[in-house]
Structures are given as C-alpha cells and as structure tokens.
Amino acid sequence: MDIEHPRRWPRWSPLRSSDSSVNAYDHNEEPNVIEAESLDYEVIENVAYRQDQASRGKLHYASYVAFKWLSVLLIGIATGLSAFFINIAVENFSGWRFSATFTVMKYSYFAAFLVYSLFNVALVFSSVKIVTKFAPAAAGSGIPEIKGYLNGVDMPGVLLFRTLVGKIFGSIGSVGGGLALGKEGPLVHTGACIASLVGQGGSAKHFVNWKWLEVFKNDRERRDLVTCGCAAGVSAAFRAPVGGVLFALEEVTSWWRSQLLWRVFFTSAVVAVVVRSAMGWCTHGNCGHFGSGGFIIWDVSGGQDDYSFYELLPMAMVGVIGGLLGALFNQLTLYLSSWRRNILHKRGDSVKIVEACLVSLLTSVLSFGLPLLTKCTPCPDAEKYPDIICPHSEGTYGNYVNFHCSNPNEYNDLATIFFNTQDDAIRNLFSTKTLHEYSASSLLIFLGMFFSLAVITFGTAVPAGQFVPGIMIGSTYGRLVGMFVVNLYKKLDIDEGTYALLGAASFLGGSMRMTVSLCVIMVEITNNLNLLPLIMLVLLISKAVGDTFNAGFYEEQARMKGIPLLESRPKYFMRKKQAREACQSQKVVCFNHISKVGHIVSVLQSNNHHGFPVVNRLQSGETVVIGLILRSYLLVLLQSKSDFQTSDSHGDIRGHFTSRHRLTEFAKPASSRGLSIHDIHLSPEEMELYIDLEPFVNPSPYIVPEDMSLTKVYNLFRQLGLRHVLVVPRPSEVVGVITRKDLLSEQPAEDVYLDEHPAVR
Ligand code: ATP
Structure with a gap:
C-alpha cells in the first residue's frame, strides 16, 4: 500500500x-x-524477540557470557597466530632473498640483481594474483572499509573467509616482495575478518561451521566482535596491546560502550601473550631467518632520555614537516588511487597484475641501483659500540650491510636501509647507539625515493598498510633534522635517533591524524616513556598542520571509495x-x-x-x-x-x-x-x-x-x-513524560542478578 x-x-x-x-x-x-548496505544495529523487539527474552533464565545468561568471552579469546589467539605466521613468512622470504642475492653477488652484480628482482616480482605476482583472482576485497589496507563497517556500512566481500585468506597470503607476498608498504593495516583487517567469522560461527560456505557460536549472528554483536578484532590486529602488528585498544576507540569505532572496553582489552592482552609465547618458541633457530628482531619493537630505551629547552623549536619543526608531508602524502595517494579506480583498474585484472609487477621491478631497480652509487663508510669502533655487528660475515645480510664496498670493514649506509627487512631498517634509523651512521645525502636520496615509491605503491591491487612506510619516511627526515641539531648544539648530548623517532610519529600524525592511540603505540614500540611529552608535542603539531590541508588518510580513502561514513559532527x-x-x-x-x-x-x-x-x-x-x-x-x-x-x-x-x-x-x-x-x-x-x-x-x-x-x-x-x-x-496527544527518576526506578527481584553482574550484559 x-x-x-x-x-x-x-x-x-x-x-x-x-x-x-x-x-x-x-x-x-x-x-x-x-x-553497500547499512547494518541493522537496532534491537528489533518483535514478538519472537520478546518470547526469546522471556524464555531466558540464569543458565542462559551464564552460557551467553561464557560464549562472549570464549569468542574474544578465540579472536585473540587466531589473530596473534596469524600475525606470527605472516611475520615468520615475511622474514624468511626476506632472508632467503638477501642471502641468495649476496651469494650471487660474489660472482656478478648483474646476476645478483636478476635474482633479487625476480624474487621480488615472483612474490608480488603471487600476492596480486591471489587478490585479483580469489579475494578482491583483500586489496589495500582494509582499515577504511572496517571503519565503514563500524560506522554502520557493510561493504561487499570485506569480512569474508576468502578475504581473510587473501589478506594473510597477499600480505606475505607484498611485504615479503619488498614493496614500499607494511603489514599492519592488513593485520587490522585480518583481525576484523577473524572476529566476524567467529561471530557468525565460521563460514558455512567453506564447511567450517560452529552452530554453538551462532548466538552472535547479528549485526549488533558482530560490531562488538569486529571492534575486538581491530584492536587485536594492532596489538599483534605492533605488540602494543594498549595502543590496540586506543586505536579501536579513537580511529575505527563510531560507537563505544564501557562494557566493550573490557573485552577489547582482554583480546589485546591475549594477542600480546600469544605473540610473546610464539616468539619464545622461535628463539633457538626454530623459525629459520625469523629471530628476536622479527616483530616490531624498536627499543630505544638506552638513548636520549632528556631534552633541552633549545631543542623544542627543532622538534616543533619536525612536527610541522610531518604535517606538511603527511597531508601531501594523503593528497597524492588520493589522486592516484582515484585515477586507478576510475580508469586504470577498470581495464581488467591483467592490468592490475602488470602494474603491480612493474612497481615491484621499479622498487628493485631503485633499491639495488642507488646503493651502488653510494660511498661506503668505515664501521664504527667495535670496542666502543659492542652491540653493533659491522659488517656481518660475508654472504649474509644484517644491520650494517657491506654492499659494493672494497674494504670488508666498511658498510654502505643506503644498503643498510634497503637490504634489510623493514623492521631492521627502522631499528637502524632509530638507532641511538652511534652518531652519523648515515650521511645526509643518503638520507635525502632515501627520503625522496621511498616517499615516491610509497605513493605509487599504495593503490596497487595488493594488501598494503601505511604504518611502516610512514615510519620509514618520518624517521628519515627526523634523522636529517637530528643531524642538523647535533651540529647546531654541539655541546648538548643530542641523539639523532630521538629525532628519527619523533619524525616517525610526526609523519603518522600528519597523515593519519590520530593522536592518543599513535602516541601510546609509539611509546609501546620504542619502550621509552621519557620521550612521551615530545611525542605528544609533535603529534599535536603535525595533526594541526595536516588538518589545515585535508582530512586524515583513512577518511580520504573511505570517501574516495564511496563509503558513506557518517562523521562525528553534523554539517553546519x-x-x-x-x-x-x-x-x-x-x-x-x-x-x-x-x-x-x-x-x-x-x-x-x-x-x-x-x-x-x-x-x-x-x-x-x-x-x-x-x-x-x-x-x-x-x-x-x-x-x-x-x-x-x-x-x-x-x-x-x-x-x-x-x-x-x-x-x-x-x-x-x-x-x-x-x-x-x-x-x-x-x-x-x-x-x-x-x-x-x-x-x-x-x-x-x-x-x-x-x-x-x-x-x-x-x-x-x-x-x-x-x-x-x-x-x-x-503527535496530537501525550500519554506521559519520562525523566531520569523513571529510569532509576525499582526493578523486579529476578532481574537484580543481571545488574549485579555487569559482565553478563
Ligand atoms: P540502507 O542500506 O541504509 O538501507 P539505502 O539508501 O539503500 O540505505 P533505501 O531503503 O533504498 O536505503 O532508501 C533510499 C531512500 O528511499 C532513502 O533516502 C529514504 O528516504 C527512502 N525510503 C526508504 N524506505 C522507504 C519507504 N519504505 N518508502 C518510501 N521511501 C523510502
């Protein structure tokens, strides 16, 4: 009618x-x-629902609570293990690639380049093939889509089982293949997919179905579980459990309830324990090239722990640069991503595959070729800096890389960044143990090259995260500013590594516009609480500067993808x-x-x-x-x-x-x-x-x-x-008025139990 x-x-x-x-x-x-379709978060209090509620007793509630906690436990364990698996795979692929390259390099540079680039292209090809043929929704970071989901919009394919599989194996290919992207965004998406699957009792289509978990098969419960999954993803990616909780709260969710905080916190804690235990298992060489350095934790606790008043201005400058470069990065990736969506990728999957392979080849040419043009530097004094092994024994790779150096006691500073896994490269950039291990020219070359590569790479049809590229870009210009400040205030005990860390925070703040969660993540991953006020300072400045130009990275990407996000404030x-x-x-x-x-x-x-x-x-x-x-x-x-x-x-x-x-x-x-x-x-x-x-x-x-x-x-x-x-x-008449007092009125004795046990609800 x-x-x-x-x-x-x-x-x-x-x-x-x-x-x-x-x-x-x-x-x-x-x-x-x-x-895209909206989600139904509202409780539909129809007759069936009311009958269902009336039939529930204490036992029902007890089992409901048990399932709730069990499901978040499962999410934590599964996300932690997935992160561990991705890390092991990436580190091993990188290890094999570098050792094969260095072995062949003894005979011919050209053959070494071929080995290096073919290895990269093969991994990237596997990643783009998985994404295009099997799991299209696994492309990109996935955070804009998850943000959309938690804002109430369900995007097609985003939380499917095949997307989870595509995300895990696609990330291994794209990150292991040396592209200028990271695995952290994809891990957030991985956690969300796991949570959604747990919430609907598995995937009936793939014959993995647990009927007893179907209590949570509705949009409302699934929203809570997906929030836990996001926090678990960050917790696993950075080994930053508190950062994970705050990331979910600040960046991805649109609704938050205090009861949810408990469960999100619990999931993050479970992930931290799972990752820690799994890493413990790897300490005795059980996991090939994956060692203690495999997971992100760039410990800078031994570095600069105090700062002088004179340093505040250059530190603020780092914040301003972060805001400017972050906003520029957002704008360029936005232009390029929309061009890809609207023109290039419309030409079919083969174009996406060729594009990703070409980007991989370009990355290989630059990362292999540029260090060849760089002069080698003598190793730091081994007695003064016993922690630094320089160079590693012949034929292997390590922190200080002897690449194209005539003297075995020299290292190539550019290769030290390029011929390492991303985690080791960042550890080097953050390094607080020595001074001037990078020349300004090498840092400038790396900055220009990596910034451009990161812009070009984001948007190719592979899983891609922006955290690690952001940290690498930021720490490079941060270190450059640090070198300048060291020369300016020679008498002060200033560490370039501190500026590298602040630079990383500033770029992420300038691009992603997060503050609290980013601050806590940076403190958790660098293990240096003394730098907290400085990180807060640069984050605030970079966010403020970035906000004057455009919206945050994920909002821009969500808008470009047509995800109808309802922002927190209505328009004027x-x-x-x-x-x-x-x-x-x-x-x-x-x-x-x-x-x-x-x-x-x-x-x-x-x-x-x-x-x-x-x-x-x-x-x-x-x-x-x-x-x-x-x-x-x-x-x-x-x-x-x-x-x-x-x-x-x-x-x-x-x-x-x-x-x-x-x-x-x-x-x-x-x-x-x-x-x-x-x-x-x-x-x-x-x-x-x-x-x-x-x-x-x-x-x-x-x-x-x-x-x-x-x-x-x-x-x-x-x-x-x-x-x-x-x-x-x-309305033509009013039947009553409800005030606060009416909502606080006495309730039936049988329901008091539920209120005395808040975990139940
Ligand atoms: P969602 O996925 O959130 O449901 P939608 O835009 O696909 O979003 P529709 O139900 O197709 O939702 O609504 C489209 C437009 O039609 C809305 O702007 C709304 O004003 C109008 N509309 C929705 N339901 C009705 C209805 N039953 N009768 C008339 N107009 C409607």
Whole structure:
C-alpha cells in the first residue's frame, strides 16, 4: 500500500555531496558489483524477540557470557597466530632473498640483481594474483572499509573467509616482495575478518561451521566482535596491546560502550601473550631467518632520555614537516588511487597484475641501483659500540650491510636501509647507539625515493598498510633534522635517533591524524616513556598542520571509495533543515499488517528499500503505524512460507503466537548479499495467500517529528547507530513524560542478578 506523502519542500539528498561517488559504493575491485548496505544495529523487539527474552533464565545468561568471552579469546589467539605466521613468512622470504642475492653477488652484480628482482616480482605476482583472482576485497589496507563497517556500512566481500585468506597470503607476498608498504593495516583487517567469522560461527560456505557460536549472528554483536578484532590486529602488528585498544576507540569505532572496553582489552592482552609465547618458541633457530628482531619493537630505551629547552623549536619543526608531508602524502595517494579506480583498474585484472609487477621491478631497480652509487663508510669502533655487528660475515645480510664496498670493514649506509627487512631498517634509523651512521645525502636520496615509491605503491591491487612506510619516511627526515641539531648544539648530548623517532610519529600524525592511540603505540614500540611529552608535542603539531590541508588518510580513502561514513559532527547547514526535507521519496511505501503474499513480492521487486512501515487500518478508517519491518525479514518469511495463511483475519498474537523462526534466521551473514527477492520462487496459489506481519515488525522504531532539525536527527542516528527513522507529523496527544527518576526506578527481584553482574550484559 502506498501512502501519499505531502511534499512542500525542496528535494535534498542526505548523502549527496560534491563527490557523486558517495551515493553508491562502486567496488571496482569486485567483479560482481554490489551496493553497500547499512547494518541493522537496532534491537528489533518483535514478538519472537520478546518470547526469546522471556524464555531466558540464569543458565542462559551464564552460557551467553561464557560464549562472549570464549569468542574474544578465540579472536585473540587466531589473530596473534596469524600475525606470527605472516611475520615468520615475511622474514624468511626476506632472508632467503638477501642471502641468495649476496651469494650471487660474489660472482656478478648483474646476476645478483636478476635474482633479487625476480624474487621480488615472483612474490608480488603471487600476492596480486591471489587478490585479483580469489579475494578482491583483500586489496589495500582494509582499515577504511572496517571503519565503514563500524560506522554502520557493510561493504561487499570485506569480512569474508576468502578475504581473510587473501589478506594473510597477499600480505606475505607484498611485504615479503619488498614493496614500499607494511603489514599492519592488513593485520587490522585480518583481525576484523577473524572476529566476524567467529561471530557468525565460521563460514558455512567453506564447511567450517560452529552452530554453538551462532548466538552472535547479528549485526549488533558482530560490531562488538569486529571492534575486538581491530584492536587485536594492532596489538599483534605492533605488540602494543594498549595502543590496540586506543586505536579501536579513537580511529575505527563510531560507537563505544564501557562494557566493550573490557573485552577489547582482554583480546589485546591475549594477542600480546600469544605473540610473546610464539616468539619464545622461535628463539633457538626454530623459525629459520625469523629471530628476536622479527616483530616490531624498536627499543630505544638506552638513548636520549632528556631534552633541552633549545631543542623544542627543532622538534616543533619536525612536527610541522610531518604535517606538511603527511597531508601531501594523503593528497597524492588520493589522486592516484582515484585515477586507478576510475580508469586504470577498470581495464581488467591483467592490468592490475602488470602494474603491480612493474612497481615491484621499479622498487628493485631503485633499491639495488642507488646503493651502488653510494660511498661506503668505515664501521664504527667495535670496542666502543659492542652491540653493533659491522659488517656481518660475508654472504649474509644484517644491520650494517657491506654492499659494493672494497674494504670488508666498511658498510654502505643506503644498503643498510634497503637490504634489510623493514623492521631492521627502522631499528637502524632509530638507532641511538652511534652518531652519523648515515650521511645526509643518503638520507635525502632515501627520503625522496621511498616517499615516491610509497605513493605509487599504495593503490596497487595488493594488501598494503601505511604504518611502516610512514615510519620509514618520518624517521628519515627526523634523522636529517637530528643531524642538523647535533651540529647546531654541539655541546648538548643530542641523539639523532630521538629525532628519527619523533619524525616517525610526526609523519603518522600528519597523515593519519590520530593522536592518543599513535602516541601510546609509539611509546609501546620504542619502550621509552621519557620521550612521551615530545611525542605528544609533535603529534599535536603535525595533526594541526595536516588538518589545515585535508582530512586524515583513512577518511580520504573511505570517501574516495564511496563509503558513506557518517562523521562525528553534523554539517553546519543541517541546522537549517528539517527532518521532512531529508526524506527523498515522494511516497512512503508501507504494508498493511495483513498483506497478500503477491503484493509483498511485487513491492519488493519494484524497489530497493530495506525497511517498510507497517500500518493497521482501524474500523474508523484511520491508519495506525504498528511498526517497521525489514526487507530481510520479509524475504525470510516469503522463503520459509510457514507463516502463510488463507484468510486476511488477524489472530491474537500476544496470547497464542509462537514464532516458528529462530532469531538468527533473520540475520544476514556479514559482507554478503544475503537473500534476494529473485531467489524466492512462489506458485500462483501461494501468491494468493496472506501473511500477518505484526509478529515480525519492530514495534518501536525511532520516530521523529517532521520539523525536528536535521542536526538532531543526525545526532540521534549517529549516536544510536540507526538504520531507519520514521518521520511523522506532530503527535496530537501525550500519554506521559519520562525523566531520569523513571529510569532509576525499582526493578523486579529476578532481574537484580543481571545488574549485579555487569559482565553478563
Ligand atoms: P540502507 O542500506 O541504509 O538501507 P539505502 O539508501 O539503500 O540505505 P533505501 O531503503 O533504498 O536505503 O532508501 C533510499 C531512500 O528511499 C532513502 O533516502 C529514504 O528516504 C527512502 N525510503 C526508504 N524506505 C522507504 C519507504 N519504505 N518508502 C518510501 N521511501 C523510502
């Protein structure tokens, strides 16, 4: 039934912006294009739900709580093990590549280059092949999509099992293949995929299904688990459990509850323990080239622990440079990524594969060729700096790399960055043990080259994170500033490594615009609390500078991908608009509470709306809105056919109705299309039957008066995570007023238990 909706106001689209892509998610990475859909976070308090709640006893709650904690434990363990597996694989591939290159180099430089570049291209090829042929949604960092998910938008394919597999193996190929990208963003995505799969009891499609975990098979519970998964990803990537919790809170989530904090914290702690234990197992050479240095922790605790007043200005300068370069990086990657999405990648998978292989070749040429042009430097005094092994024994690679040096006691500073794993290269850049181990020219060359490579590489069809490239870029210019300051204040005890660390923080702050979480992550990974105030200073400056030019990296990428994020603040113009002006369609499509099956089918075929008001016609001729029914519910009812009835009479649903459906039947799996009206086949006789929708409607959808300001609607929508809000005329009467006191009133004794045990809820 269509109800005419009076429209006297100009049309306005809430999602329409100057960027037309915002209205629909054009997932050009995905061959079968599906539009993004909003998630249903609201509790649908229909008859089935109420019956389910009434049947729950203490035992039910106890098992629910046990499953909740068990699922986050599983997420922590699985994410920790995945991170460990990725690290082992990356370190070993890098180790084999470097040792093969150095071995062949004894005979011929050209042959060594061939070995080096072919190794890289082969790994990158495997990564891009996995992504293009098997898991398109695994391309990129995944953080913008997860941010979108936690903001209420489900992107196609993002949390599938195949995406998880693609992300893990794709990251190994892209990071192991020496591209200018990191594995940290992909690990956040990995954690989120694991969490989503745990939340829906595995993947039925891949025959890994645990029915007992299906208690969490709804968008609301899954949102909480995905938040835990994100924190677990950061905790595993950086071995920074507190940073992981804060990252989830500051960067990815849009809603936060205090109960969730416990579970996120627990998951991060589990990851830290799993990673630590797994690393312990690797200490005696069990894991090939993977040793104690394999996981990020760039300990600078022995370095500069105090700073002079004179240093504050250069440190602030590091913050400004970070803000400028970070904003430039965001802008350039944005231009390039949109060009790729709209033009280059539209030409097919083979173009994506060739592109990634060419970028890999370019990276190999530059990283092999540039150190050849660099002069070697004598090794630091071994007695003065016993921790530094320089150079490593012939034919191997290590921190101080003897590459193209005539004297075995010399090292090549550029090769020391290029011919190391990213973690070891950063450890060198942060190094506080010696002075001047890098020449300014080498650092400048590396900065220019790596910045350009990072811009070009991001957006290729491989899993890619921006944390480590950001840290490498930042620490390079930070160290350059440090060298300048050391020369300026010769009498002060200044360490270049400290500036490298501040540079890294400033670039990440200038690009990603995080503050608290980044600060804690930097402190956790460098193990130096003394630098906390300085890191805070550069982060604040770099964020402020970056914000004057553009939005943060993930927001820009999300916008470019057409993910309709609801930002935390409504736009200014919304103050002048009213709720009714935001409604797009001229007619509200409603259903009668008892509707003909054929009518429901034809309505669902004729539009794509996901929610429909359900109305009851009274004998007086008036209509009363009895609630809102979701399209997904209607599809399940049509498919099951068990609620079809022959007459249009209405039974007493409160007294006798017993739901034939479990609540989980109505839930759609994450990131997939779910049921479609085209999947449902009904005979002409079935089309003539009726269905009583009343037991399945959400009887208490959120309702706003038509003249409420759009700012208020926005805040309601954003803060409660809504999908639909009904706009109604001003009500004619008021039945009561609820105040704070009413919400604090006495409650039945049997429910007190639940409040005394907050973990239960
Ligand atoms: P979501 O995935 O969040 O449901 P959507 O944009 O795909 O988002 P639709 O249900 O297709 O959601 O809504 C598109 C537009 O149609 C909205 O702007 C809304 O104003 C309008 N609309 C939604 N439901 C109805 C309905 N039952 N009757 C009339 N108009 C509707």
